[in-house]
Amino acid sequence: MENAGAAERFDRAAELLPGHLRRRVQGLPREKRARAEELRLRRGRPLFVLTPQGEEPLEGTSVTAQDLETVLELASASSVHTVMEQIRHGFVSVPGGHRLGLCGTGVVEGGQLVNLRELSSLSLRVAREIRGLARAVLPRLWGERGLESVLILSPPGGGKTTLLRDLIRALSAGEDCPPRRVGVADERGELAAVAGGEPALDVGPRTDVMSGCPKDIGLMTLLRGMNPQVLAVDEVTAPEDVSAMLQAAGCGVTLLATAHGGTLRDLDRRPLYRELMARGVFGRLVVIRGTGEERRYTVTDGEGRPC
Amino acid sequence: MLKLLGALCVMVVSLWCGAQAVGGLRRRVRALEELHAGLVWLEEELTFRLTPLPQLLERLGQDRRGEAGRFFQEVDRLLRLDPEGGLHQSWRRAMVRHLTLLKAEERQALLEVGQTLGRYDARTQGQTLARCARRLAALRDEAQGEAQRLGKVYTALSAAGGAMVILVLI
Numbered sequence: 001m002e003n004a005g006a007a008e009r010f011d012r013a014a015e016l017l018p019g020h021l022r023r024r025v026q027g028l029p030r031e032k033r034a035r036a037e038e039l040r041l042r043r044g045r046p047l048f049v050l051t052p053q054g055e056e057p058l059e060g061t062s063v064t065a066q067d068l069e070t071v072l073e074l075a076s077a078s079s080v081h082t083v084m085e086q087i088r089h090g091f092v093s094v095p096g097g098h099r100l101g102l103c104g105t106g107v108v109e110g111g112q113l114v115n116l117r118e119l120s121s122l123s124l125r126v127a128r129e130i131r132g133l134a135r136a137v138l139p140r141l142w143g144e145r146g147l148e149s150v151l152i153l154s155p156p157g158g159g160k161t162t163l164l165r166d167l168i169r170a171l172s173a174g175e176d177c178p179p180r181r182v183g184v185a186d187e188r189g190e191l192a193a194v195a196g197g198e199p200a201l202d203v204g205p206r207t208d209v210m211s212g213c214p215k216d217i218g219l220m221t222l223l224r225g226m227n228p229q230v231l232a233v234d235e236v237t238a239p240e241d242v243s244a245m246l247q248a249a250g251c252g253v254t255l256l257a258t259a260h261g262g263t264l265r266d267l268d269r270r271p272l273y274r275e276l277m278a279r280g281v282f283g284r285l286v287v288i289r290g291t292g293e294e295r296r297y298t299v300t301d302g303e304g305r306p307c
Numbered sequence: 308m309l310k311l312l313g314a315l316c317v318m319v320v321s322l323w324c325g326a327q328a329v330g331g332l333r334r335r336v337r338a339l340e341e342l343h344a345g346l347v348w349l350e351e352e353l354t355f356r357l358t359p360l361p362q363l364l365e366r367l368g369q370d371r372r373g374e375a376g377r378f379f380q381e382v383d384r385l386l387r388l389d390p391e392g393g394l395h396q397s398w399r400r401a402m403v404r405h406l407t408l409l410k411a412e413e414r415q416a417l418l419e420v421g422q423t424l425g426r427y428d429a430r431t432q433g434q435t436l437a438r439c440a441r442r443l444a445a446l447r448d449e450a451q452g453e454a455q456r457l458g459k460v461y462t463a464l465s466a467a468g469g470a471m472v473i474l475v476l477i
Contacts (some may be wrong), residue, residue: 018391019391070391070393073390073393073394073425073426074390074391076425077359077360077361077390078359078360078361078386078390078393078394078424078425079358079359079360079361079425080425080426080427080428081353081357081425081427081428081429081432082357082358082359084428084429115428
């Protein structure tokens with residue numbers, strides 16, 4: 001498996017930091033930069049680098065309120081108005097597929113979070129691209145109906161998006177299987193990181209990406225316009241997404257999706273997924289477990305039998 | 308003959324000085340007009356299309372003329388050069404370089420826009436832009452009146468001043 005250009009991706013993500021912090025993190029050894037998963041900035045604290053071994057402070061650094069504002073300004077290209085909707089959901093997608101998580105004092109109107117005042121901490125998650133990761137699960141995703149629809153489960157930061165991206169790439173490229181046309185509803189730009197109409201991350205040669213719009217709209221647009229054989233979507237969270245997926249599944253399209261959770265039982269507790277599972281939409285569940293750099297993939301059918 | 312030539316030179320220089328002063332007044336009016344038009348367009352684009360500011364500034368730099376065009380070009384250039392400094396800093400520095408014709412009140416109105424742009428939601432930015440555009444429109448009308456009034460005064464003064472110098476020297 002190849003964690004392609006991990007240090008370079010880290011460096012690009014670090015370009016969002018103010019100069020004094022950027023110089024420090026870009027001065028870290030290449031190996032450490034390649035393994036870094038997140039940069040965590042908390043007001044009045046040192047900058048922390050999250051690696052599979054845990055969070056390590058960068059001695060001699062101290063994050064100020066101005067630093068946090070600068071990161072947000074750079075992440076939004078001096079155009080906060082373009083990311084307000086994302087701020088309301090607690091994160092901003094950054095060119096390159098990175099994700100900036102936000103924390104601060106909420107401004108609430110009508111029971112809804114409308115903005116954040118006084119940022120208190122930020123988490124910059126570096127996009128990961130590990131080619132060949134899909135090989136660990138791909139042969140087990142075939143059933144009687146051919147390629148089954150797949151739901152990937154793991155706790156936050158477990159590697160769902162990384163696995164999904166490589167599955168998309170492998171299916172689209174036809175690695176160890178006939179190539180397929182894949183449609184990706186990439187609402188937050190984390191799967192393909194499209195910039196200027198071209199994906200910055202490798203999602204394969206037969207992949208069409210609909211980015212920047214809600215997942216349900218993206219799915220239906222792809223379904224109507226691009227004649228996909230496989231539809232992929234990251235982090236299903238809204239009833240509208242579920243209803244779009246049900247519609248797509250009814251058209252004979254294979255679905256690839258991810259969700260937060262650790263077991264099949266976790267899904268049963270959530271009404272959103274209960275319907276999808278009850279209707280047998282997903283023929284395969286991939287549960288990612290593991291700590292540090294170690295990842296284990298358990299593949300089961302929709303009823304929990306190992307595959 | 309020599310005296311006639313000298314008198315002619317004095318009169319030409321004097322009228323040129325007057326024309327320069329009148330030109331300055333007119334350029335200020337034009338700058339305010341262009342800035343006003345730019346801010347109105349910026350407000351519409353920000354509010355309805357949520358376009359990122361670097362794209363809007365680039366377009367404004369191409370579309371607007373004179374001092375205002377150079378000002379928007381400079382904001383765009385400085386922002387690309389030093390994104391970490393933030394839009395407000397690029398805006399302020401570009402104002403110092405390219406909007407020297409404006410009066411303190413006009414500069415103050417524009418500085419407030421620079422403090423808001425890119426840092427708030429589209430509605431807040433739109434409100435600030437609309438307020439500034441209204442203020443600039445009023446100031447442009449005042450500047451227009453001033454240019455007409457003072458324009459005549461400067462022209463007359465330059466002609467009279469030239470004539471007086473000629474009389475004194477002869």
